Amino acid sequence: MKKLVLMLAGCLLMTAAAFAQAPKLGYINSGELLQSMPDMVKADNDLKALAKTYQDQLETMSKELEKKLKDFQGSQATMSEAVKEVKAKELQDLQARMESTNQSATEKVQKRKEELYKPVLEKADKAIKAVASEKGYDYVFDSSGGGLLFAKESENILDAVKAKLNIKAGATATTTPAKP
Numbered sequence: 001m002k003k004l005v006l007m008l009a010g011c012l013l014m015t016a017a018a019f020a021q022a023p024k025l026g027y028i029n030s031g032e033l034l035q036s037m038p039d040m041v042k043a044d045n046d047l048k049a050l051a052k053t054y055q056d057q058l059e060t061m062s063k064e065l066e067k068k069l070k071d072f073q074g075s076q077a078t079m080s081e082a083v084k085e086v087k088a089k090e091l092q093d094l095q096a097r098m099e100s101t102n103q104s105a106t107e108k109v110q111k112r113k114e115e116l117y118k119p120v121l122e123k124a125d126k127a128i129k130a131v132a133s134e135k136g137y138d139y140v141f142d143s144s145g146g147g148l149l150f151a152k153e154s155e156n157i158l159d160a161v162k163a164k165l166n167i168k169a170g171a172t173a174t175t176t177p178a179k180p
Helices: 002-021 030-036 038-078 081-135 158-164
Strands: 025-028 139-142 148-151
Touching (some): 025 081, 030 038, 038 081, 081 148
Parallel strands (some): 025 139
Antiparallel strands (some): 139 148
């Protein structure tokens, strides 16, 4: 009977030890987190205002192009060939200016988006890592995108894999792969 009790106690201890060694996992929906951050709401509103400014400018240019095109088509029959060429060139130039403005606006909005989002994303990342460390999580996953947001540095096996492959610590490949 004592042996049975000792075996049962041993099994319970081994089971408890196995559970104690299991990594602690957590998850978060980063999209939901970002949407709830006042800094992100402000950044989105600033971007919308900037985009609207450019949109208004493009609408004004579009109306100008439409008016000039209508005027050109209405009086084309009475124009000399030289005047037609000048007016057609004006229309082409205005169209090119609109395309250039549109491209420039898109680039500027994208650049501003990166500027506005960077500190918000860094703030969220810092908070996620702080909570993960405080709560003792080994890994935190993003449920909205499936990516790994946090991992204990002690779980990084890069150096061990490099050693297995006989790669010196800190070494990086400097040659380009051969073309097939």
